[in-house]
Amino acid sequence: MQSMTRIIFLPKLRILAGELAGPDEPRALMQAAVVVPLTPAPCRFAVAGNEVTLDSDHALLVNPMTEHARLDAGERCPMLVALVGTEWAAPHLSGKRGVQTSRPFPATLVPQTPSFRQRLDALLAQLRDPAATDAELTAVAEAYAQEALDIYAGPVETSGPAFDYRIRRAIQTIGVDPAKPPSVDDLIAASDLSRSRFFQLFRECTGLTPQMYIDAHAIEPALDALTRGGRPVARIAREAGLGSPERFARYVKRMTGLGPREFRRATLRLDGAKPEAPRYDHAAPAPLSPV
Numbered sequence: 001m002q003s004m005t006r007i008i009f010l011p012k013l014r015i016l017a018g019e020l021a022g023p024d025e026p027r028a029l030m031q032a033a034v035v036v037p038l039t040p041a042p043c044r045f046a047v048a049g050n051e052v053t054l055d056s057d058h059a060l061l062v063n064p065m066t067e068h069a070r071l072d073a074g075e076r077c078p079m080l081v082a083l084v085g086t087e088w089a090a091p092h093l094s095g096k097r098g099v100q101t102s103r104p105f106p107a108t109l110v111p112q113t114p115s116f117r118q119r120l121d122a123l124l125a126q127l128r129d130p131a132a133t134d135a136e137l138t139a140v141a142e143a144y145a146q147e148a149l150d151i152y153a154g155p156v157e158t159s160g161p162a163f164d165y166r167i168r169r170a171i172q173t174i175g176v177d178p179a180k181p182p183s184v185d186d187l188i189a190a191s192d193l194s195r196s197r198f199f200q201l202f203r204e205c206t207g208l209t210p211q212m213y214i215d216a217h218a219i220e221p222a223l224d225a226l227t228r229g230g231r232p233v234a235r236i237a238r239e240a241g242l243g244s245p246e247r248f249a250r251y252v253k254r255m256t257g258l259g260p261r262e263f264r265r266a267t268l269r270l271d272g273a274k275p276e277a278p279r280y281d282h283a284a285p286a287p288l289s290p291v
Contacts, residue, residue: 012085031083035060038078044071061105098155
């Protein structure tokens with residue numbers, strides 16, 4: 001089985017199912033993540049500096065822009081990962097008082113409730129079904145993400161120093177030119193801080209290193225272009241401002257667990273985006289391991 005056998009793109013919602021190789025380098029993503037194992041074997045993670053062990057009775061919840069990594073060196077762990085974008089989550093959280101889309105989950109490791117498990121089983125059944133339609137996949141994926149937010153989202157207590165205006169000014173340079181992501185040196189220059197002070201303040205304000213923050217923003221347009229198919233990987237790497245195809249491949253693998261071509265082949269887009277070339281045989285999916 002590939003390290004990620006199925007990847008489903010929906011508007012601001014992504015479902016990944018398959019094996020995750022460990023260990024990961026620490027990273028952060030712009031979406032909230034709901035992670036469940038597909039086998040009884042436990043897997044160890046580090047989330048925001050805290051080590052947790054995930055088993056088949058629990059779900060791992062990671063808020064957007066939170067540092068996390070797999071810790072089990074050399075082991076592969078079948079998982080289902082739902083990546084919930086803040087734009088998708090916002091209307092689904094409107095009835096929950098005090099919940100922020102930027103930090104919807106107050107806990108990291110939570111027990112799977114019967115209703116959550118029911119939605120999970122329904123999603124896995126559709127992912128395993130070669131005859132499942134796009135509409136059926138969309139319905140079960142959205143119902144699963146909604147159930148996770150209904151059960152596990154809640155107010156998060158915040159503490160720590162106020163967000164420094166110089167770090168905010170540096171962060172505002174990210175995304176100004178999507179074809180040219182800023183370097184860490186560009187952020188330092190925008191902050192008008194010394195290098196050592198910048199790194200210290202950036203970690204205090206965001207919980208991340210500057211490079212993690214840059215990477216989290218740069219990966220989304222790159223994956224969008226990659227999963228539309230058609231264009232060579234080298235062209236996508238160049239247009240995304242991520243350097244050579246080799247550097248781009250390392251970057252995508254570090255952020256997703258797959259190389260660019262593997263990620264492209266495994267992806268089915270259900271978000272209305274018009275593909276530039278066929279790349280996924282929906283009628284003959286790779287099998288998923290049973291739970």
